[in-house]
Amino acid sequence: MRNTRQREVVLEAVRATMEHPTAEWVFRRARRRIPNISLGTVYRNLKQLAEAGLIREIQAGSQALRFDGNLGPHHHVRCVGCGRVNDLEVPLDTRREQAAARAMDFQVLGHHVEVQGLCPACRPGRADRPTSSEGAMSARQRTHE
Amino acid sequence: MRNTRQREVVLEAVRATMEHPTAEWVFRRARRRIPNISLGTVYRNLKQLAEAGLIREIQAGSQALRFDGNLGPHHHVRCVGCGRVNDLEVPLDTRREQAAARAMDFQVLGHHVEVQGLCPACRPGRADRPTSSEGAMSARQRTHE
DNA sequence: TTACATGCAAACTCTTTGCCACCAG
DNA sequence: CTGGTGGCAAAGAGTTTGCATGTAA
Numbered sequence: 001m002r003n004t005r006q007r008e009v010v011l012e013a014v015r016a017t018m019e020h021p022t023a024e025w026v027f028r029r030a031r032r033r034i035p036n037i038s039l040g041t042v043y044r045n046l047k048q049l050a051e052a053g054l055i056r057e058i059q060a061g062s063q064a065l066r067f068d069g070n071l072g073p074h075h076h077v078r079c080v081g082c083g084r085v086n087d088l089e090v091p092l093d094t095r096r097e098q099a100a101a102r103a104m105d106f107q108v109l110g111h112h113v114e115v116q117g118l119c120p121a122c123r124p125g126r127a128d129r130p131t132s133s134e135g136a137m138s139a140r141q142r143t144h145e
Numbered sequence: 146m147r148n149t150r151q152r153e154v155v156l157e158a159v160r161a162t163m164e165h166p167t168a169e170w171v172f173r174r175a176r177r178r179i180p181n182i183s184l185g186t187v188y189r190n191l192k193q194l195a196e197a198g199l200i201r202e203i204q205a206g207s208q209a210l211r212f213d214g215n216l217g218p219h220h221h222v223r224c225v226g227c228g229r230v231n232d233l234e235v236p237l238d239t240r241r242e243q244a245a246a247r248a249m250d251f252q253v254l255g256h257h258v259e260v261q262g263l264c265p266a267c268r269p270g271r272a273d274r275p276t277s278s279e280g281a282m283s284a285r286q287r288t289h290e
Numbered sequence: 291t292t293a294c295a296t297g298c299a300a301a302c303t304c305t306t307t308g309c310c311a312c313c314a315g
Numbered sequence: 316c317t318g319g320t321g322g323c324a325a326a327g328a329g330t331t332t333g334c335a336t337g338t339a340a
Contacts (some may be wrong), residue, residue: 001321002314023305028179038322043305045320059204063303076244080254097260100235101222106262113258115242117251145242147294147339168330184296184319190295209329296337306327313320 001052009033010045014055015069020076022064022087050106058085058112073111088115146197155190160214161198167209173228174235203230203236203257220258226267233260 001007014021014027021029025040046067050057056068058076065083065138099106146152158174159166165172172187192213195202201213203221211230220233243253 004314004320006321019233036322038324040323041321043238044307047306071301075242077249079251086249086251088242088245089247090241092261094258096235097220097233097258100233101260101262104222104231104233105265106222106224106231106260107268108260108262110262111258111260112237113242115239115246115251115253115256115257117246117253120250123252149295149339151296181297183299185298185331186296189332251319292318292338293340294337296335298334300331300333301325302329304327304329306325308325309323311321313317315317315319 001048006030006034006041006047007049008035010042011049011054011069014046014067014077015047018070018087020058020066020068022066024064026067075115077115077117079119079122080116081118084119086119088113146193147191151175151179151182151186152190154182155187156194156199156214159191159194159212161214163232165203165211165213167211169209173210220260222260222262224264224267225261226263229264231260231264 008032010026013026016029019025023039023043023046026046027037030037030042045114046055046057046065046091050067053071056071058066058068063083070087072106074086075090077088078085094111094113097111154175155171155227161174164170164198168184168188169193169256172182172184175182175187191200192204194200195212198216199273201216203211203213208228214268215232220235221230222233239256239258242256
């Protein structure tokens, strides 16, 4: 894997935030340092960095992929209102699940836990609580930089 | 919500399998009973049935949505080789995660646990073990009917 | 009768890819 | 040198939507 400025900027962008950014977010941020970087390059580098194990790819909600520079074992809380994803420090004990999976003759490689909820900013103070799909829809627009 | 033949067929298709089908799969199956049903109708009904709480939408892998007719609390094992999703009967105790989320001032609504691994059919007996991305790619093609 | 649902196709979002110039090693 | 990489734009996959017609209640 060659060491280019584009790749370095993409990696730093993912590592620079706890917000589990989308490719779009990384692109916008990378463009501040390399104004003519292309979205394709961002995608290519995110994919390669994930394959190389330098970042992690997470599937939060059904929308865009998100990326995570935190490689340690941890889980996520996702706000169904704004789509934000935060880390959860508590290490979950999944031994029973893994045992069950093995009992089904699965070779266990990993696991992912996501708690869904409403963050303080999205909690209904009024009646505008988003429905599940509307919430998911508005997620990208409100992604806090 | 009006009671149409299309909706009934879509619901029955999701309930008819433990395979956590994709919209494509439901479409192909529904077409056996209603040959000119359209993909748009399948999507619309899956969405409405999920909103009505009659089925559940799950995000397995980063690819297509999958749907689940099993409404009870349970978790999933996903094969990173073929994309298949199976139920895991063991009820996971996520009280600590939920407590942690609440401590972050999140209103907890739900949670989802996915164990990733290789199913018997995809386990490397030879050297053709799929890479993470190739595995995800081939998932749809091999979706067992 | 009429509001909701369907079929169809076009539109949209997110992601990947082909091509050729370019540059790190 | 030269093969990996970048920029660009077009293509792909999956999903949603506008519109005219059809139909459940």
